[in-house]
Amino acid sequence: MDLLYKSTRSKSVEIEASKAIVKGLADDGGLYVPTSFPKLDKDFKEISAMGYKQVAYYVMNKFLKDFTEEELKNCIEKAYDEKFDTELIAPIVKKEDVYFLELFHGATLAFKDMALSILPHLLKTSVKKQNIDKEVVILTATSGDTGKAALEGFDSVDGTSIIVFFPENGVSEVQKRQMVTQAGENTHVVGIHGNFDDAQTAIKEVLNDTEFKKLLDENNFMFSSANSINIGRLVPQVVYYVNTYAKLLKDGEIQDGEKINVVVPTGNFGNILAAYYAKKMGTPIGKLICASNQNNVLTDFINTGVYDRRREFLTTISPSMDILVSSNLERLLFELSGSKEEAVKEMMDSLKEKGVYEINSDMKKSLEDFYGGYAGDEDTLKAIESFYEKTKYVMDTHTAVAYSVYEKYKAETGDTTKSIIASTASPFKFPKSVNDALNFGDKNMNDFELIEKLAQFAGIEVPNGAKDLDKKEIKHTKVCQKDEIKKTISEILGV
Secondary structure, three states, X not given: OOOOEEEOOXXXXXXXXXXXXXXXXXXXXXXXXXXXXXXXXXXXXXXXXXXXXXXXXXXHXXXXXXXXXXXXXXXXXXXXXXXXXXXXXXXXXXXXOEEEEEOOOOOXXXXXXXXXXXXXXXXXXXXXXXXXXXXXXXXXXXXXHHHHHXXXXXXXXXXXXXXXXXXXXXXXXXXXXXXXXXXXXXXXXXXXXXOHHHHHHHHHHHHOOHHHHHHHHHOOEEEEEOOOOOHHHHHHHHHHHHHHHHHHHHOOOOOOOOOEEEEEEOOOOHHHHHHXXXXXXXXXXXXXXXXXXXXXXXXXXXXXXXXXXXXXXXXXXXXXXXXXXXOOHHHHHHHHOOOOHHHHHHHHHHHHHHOEXXXXXXXXXXXXXXXXXXXXXXXXXXXXXXXXXHHOOXXXXXXXXXXHXXXXXXXXXXXXXXXXXEEOEOHHHXXXXXXXXXXXXXXXXXXXXXXXXXXHHHOOOOXXXXXXXXXXXXXXXXXXXXXXXXXXXXXXXXX
């Protein structure tokens, strides 16, 4: 039987991939998960002969069973084109004994491009397959990177509008400027007085608001999401972990079947969940090393089995990880519980009402695949500085969190397994913080002056996504309170 999708929270109707992509969130508030996990039925020697687009088709075809070969290949061709500055799409750079999986070669210089370059095409195809004639309104909360990548992806896509909410004072100057200068008649960007969790919670509530959805329906609109709660965002991320293993094998860095560890800086848990999915499909992955910044709710969860968001929200130099409610963890809970929807619903209700839940001893045992650690701002800057001194390789602040946690992991465990670090953003996105570590420019310089200085210092060309940002016209100036998100959406859509 073809693979279908169901909610994490109830024994709901199983639906095909295209319907799950259009809906984004299940009607009961749960996230869509596959009813079974497809297995990799080619050996890695065969996969290693494929290019990135071929691997993408091979992996995604196993999850998106109602897409025809032509439809899926068309989406892949449109996504992974000259928007990326390398034909490899996700190159691997070896420095010392570490492999950096560079996921920032797309238009917005962050790993979100890997999935958000293809999601608009998957969504547009899905809408057509479902015979929907409404305008699809993409609602997105961002901690900095998803927003620009989603705006870039959906810019001028027929039959869609996109509204992005970001924390007005919680993103880097480069991230903010990338968003507020976005062209496209169908794009809307709104700053909020609040943090990412406030925006994400409000959007989930809007997506679950039956009355509001009815009002939209009457006005020929429907909601979907570009956040990683959408399965169409998650599936493309599985690809690069399968591809990475194949490329390491091809390059003679590993033996066939040899396990590798994967280190991922994570806030919303989607990127590391994609690695877990790749492992479940048969990719030889050992430990999944989950690296957090000082908002270390995931570290505590992995180490204790207790998820407790009742703590101070901290603004750090790795802002894309400044998150206390990790949405994608719900999909992992579903797997750890043995697909028990009632248990997942109970935990999610407890998180909403009390701000905390605890998993049982069986689920804790299943967490053994994961290691959780965190790095504070000081550790992060130290990692950027010391690694540059040794290798002349410049890491951004998020990648540095992962590297710092990886060093702690090795010291703690003595594990010498070859490891991949997911390098999730270009250092050009966070020049001020990188300068605090490497001291290549004057402390009083703005981000845009520091971009030029960083390029000279490191001998790297300024990537297109960071060029002349300060000279672009600001097109979006709307700001709202965190409790005005629904009202703001109504105003934008005129309903």
